Amino acid sequence: MPGLQQTKAARPRTATVIGAMLALAAMLFGAAGAAAAPADAPGAAGAAHQAAGSSHPAAAPSSLSGKTFVIGTDTTFAPFEFRDAGGELTGIDMDIIREIAKNQGFAVEIKSLGFNAALQALSSNQVDGVIAGMSITEPRKQIYDFSDPYFESGVQMAVAKSNTDVKGYEDLKGKTVTAKTGSEGETFAKSIAGQYGFTVKALDQSATMYELVKSGNAVAVFDDYPVLAYGIS
Template sequence: MPLRKVLGGTQSLSRWVAALLALLLGMAALAGTVVTTGAPAQASTISRAVKGKTFRIATDTTFAPFEFRDTTGELVGIDMDLIQQIAKTEGFKVEIQSLGFNAALQALTSKQADAVIAGMTITEDRKQVYDFTDPYFDSGVQMAIAKDNEEIKGYKDLKGAIVAVKTGSEGEAFAKRNASKYGYTVKAVDQSSTMYEMVKSGNAQAVIDDYPVLAYGITQGNGLKTVTAKVRGGSYGVAVNKGQNQDFVAAFNEGLAKMKTDGTYNKLLKKYLGGQGTTGKGAAAHKLSFFGLVRQSFPALMLGLKNTLLITAMAFVIALLIGIILGLWRVSPNRILSWVARIYVAIFRGTPVLVWAFFFYLGVPQLIGHKISIWLAGALTLSLNSGAYLVEIVRGAIQSVDTGQMEGARSLGLTRRMALRRVILPQAVRIATPSIINQLVIMLKDSSLLLAIGFGELLYQAQQIYAANFRVTETLFMVGVIYFVAITLLTWLANILDKRMNR
């Protein structure tokens, strides 16, 4: 490459990055707008201790009919309506964090949340760690099988079978207590919809779950049928950390008592469970066609796509800065800088993305004593992980430039730093651009892992949809198509930019 031509390309990197970032932000803007809702607060015999306060309430993501999203994307269910009604009556506000059951408990422990309401059974073991409100629902468990299964009639027919349960649920505890008695193997998963799909696909022969959850799923067409009577179980309560947020506990108990007295509580249960274990709100009168499901799901999926593109854009900017700076350190003659870059790359390339997602969102707040935004936690997770790969991409690109280019620049009187900036880096940009585009695509796909901490990206929104309608295969097919179109379009536009910037 002629030296004069190289000297003219010093601004290509900044222009290329700015244009690529503009593409991501533009795609995010097309995906939709963020919709937020707030909890109303009206004064009615309010306890002074909680009046005007805002409590962060962590909950599960998919536990219909206790918490799930309706067709508008609103989080509804017995738990959600209950806590909102009590907050209204007692004069406090709630900020709902939809995380998943295990992540909700971790958020409570790390003080990212003040309480957990997620169909949580009150047990003696849990009382050692948490304080509970008065029970608000008496539960029980049932067993269900595929509706075309005529071989299994009860627990005695489960010998050698696999029984799916939900992690942390009363159904899991019941199944484990009786596994040796009936000779089956327990398989625990995170979501009710996953359990039902396992049974329908033949990967499990039965499912044991809380009876209202099973009843709701069956009315929604989850392809199962119950074959046992309800076994009386424990009671659900709202959990707080031991010795903390006692004002919230007292307010919740007072509000619950008022609802039971004035009949509001029974109306709430009937709304979702009906008279015979059926559901009111959310029950489908008929099964939507696939295109009807697409129309119904489109707003929520577009919101998820927008969040995916935005978090990817944020993380990409940070990761690219890290990659450039530490990539230069990596090839620096300064041993200290070189080893700092080496250690960073080794740490973040050698550990899973999910570990860092939980660390930044749940672990760091315990270390610093301050809440971290889920957007910040997500951006740090993606950027630091991808930054490690970009460091190696930058290093490799710089070292791929012919050493004669540096020698020629020095012979013209340029210092090593000037030669690097005006001769070596413009050529390295051309070499690294395809790999950087590839890393951007990987980052966009890796953003789906953030659903584990409750970030509302595309796959998270899909889970909310099929948790309510149990049409898992069709919903995931739609998500796959959206990812394919978004990534193909992004790659195509990035390649066009690459050709224009680096020609």
Template sequence: MTALLRGARIVNPRQQLAAFFAAFIALFAVLLGSTSAAAAPLAHNNNNAPGSVAVVTSTANGKTYVIGTDTTFAPFEFRDTSGEMTGIDMDLIRAIGKDQGFNVEIRSLGFNAALQALSSNQVDGVIAGMSITDERKKIYDFSEPYFESGVQMAVAANDDTVKSYEDLKGKTVVAKTGAEGETFAKSIADKYGFTVQSLDQSATMYESVKSGNAVAVFDDYPVLAYGIAQGNGLKTVTDKEAGGSYGFAVNKGKNPELLAAFNDGLAKLKANGEYQKILDKYLAAPKNTSSGSFFDLLGTALPALMKGLGNTLLVTAISFVFAMILGLIFGFMKVSNNIVLRGIATTFVNIFRGTPLLVWAFFFYFGIPQITGQPINIWVAGVLTLALNSGAYVAEIVRGGIQSVDPGQLEAARSLGLGYGKSMQRVVVPQAFKIMTPSLINQLIIMLKDSSLLLAIGFTELLYQAQQIYAANFRVTEVLIIVAVIYFIAIFLLTKLANYADRKFNR
């Protein structure tokens, strides 16, 4: 029993290195047969895939600018029933672009993510109902104000206990992160003795109030008015507080011609009456998009959700292939006798298994462009995030599978005259793969669910599409039920397929 896997020192370094790569190639060839369906090109184009930031000269005319925006801030930006971005901000930037002769590519990211994308030069400008503040002026250059806002407080429609700020003592209210409502709520919180909880989405805030987790919400008055018109289950109980001004933003010192074109176009739209028509379209008599039965909602939402599911499955498949490659490499390195290889593999596993996946999503999509000065495609960022995270887990699965094979199997193969590499390739690896298969299937399912975290960087996966839908109609519970059923069916079928392949391959 002297030639065990973890102690086969009779093999010289050259033989060991050759055996390492032979065993790796053998196992990868085995696994490739069952994962070939996951292979897909990385260069996948979609509306949210970042392109190169436009190179501008002395004028905005004829240029295409990438504009970042929020995802859930109706009536300023939201998706209509056809899936197109619409709202006051969207109509305004498109009308100004048409007037000034430049094109816009809208990238729906979320408010905080849009600002990070601007700072990392992933977008050229941001229009997202953003208040112009002295603090923000230090980082961004703003246009002339295009909307004068204000803050109101709303409570659940059936709540008769909270009618003023004095009724909030000892209670919790919600406000949107980074928005004017949050600033105002925090400014009076100590005076009236309430706690402010900040959330990222308007729809989530409203659901929190309706469910009783908070007693009131502070939000911009047009957003509240629009939501109430859509039947969000709230009512306003205070007058509008004097608010700030919304502005279009670019990075400080960047794209001055775009800012000048926005100001010029805005002035023309106000002069010819088009600006007021845009406001009246969404504020005077907003169209109710939340009516209809559950099956009407299902029929309306399903096309967008299926598109999101397709992106979810594709990014999972691509990422799993790369995760398997990384997992096999570092898994074999972890069982190597070479202390340097083991150290490298251990470091890789500890880093990516010991840090949150969302941190890497933000790093790859927002951090790398700030470091390198070059934008990164959102599909590349998503695949890197999922593949590196899952690759660390697959490496441990590979290591455990190899070390679970009875060491006597290797010794027996060696005693029959097979070399170390052939023994690993023909005896140890096939047995290890059978042991690993259930864990690899489980990791694939985990990766599919983890892909939902990519919505934080604006990746158009399934849950992202769901947010776009309920941001406009405020039917949060019903939309999420539909999404849960879609996830369940997809994972159930994927599990059945993987188990069938396992039985057929490992019989």
């Protein structure tokens, strides 16, 4: 995302995980309850990848082998999921879910729906699971069953490179910021909007958010720090 610069961490890092229905999560990771580990659990990051790439993989259940599961994901959330130069959906999440499928002997059909749409599809049983850099939160744990955490993340704020006025939240008063619909970035931005006197404009597409900031129609964007760091670097 040329033209943007990171400013400050918005909140402590939290675990970013695969969000999946109980049945699918249990089959993928062999966990009877498929419950999320605490965000600050030692060694939590990378647990899902270790399960997929273990040198002693668990045998695939006979009821699982040969089946196809529909997995929802975001459209663009690099480095977790994005299209490469050839138009192929790639990224950390895609590597993880494809390796798990290969290891366990089933197939996956990936549907690039957008983050909010993917969660809605999961809630309405239109997909079997979601992998989209999804943070574990208490409200989400009331709705979804999570895999073990595989990445430590957190929300950051970024502004345009040309913006020398915004150095902290107090500089956002009377202005508009943007964040992705349904994301932790949106949740956090809205949680402090009243305190600092700014407006949050939620958008479905990452590219649209960043263009809004670069064009000056929003002064800042709130997003997961790995996504901002990947794009800015």
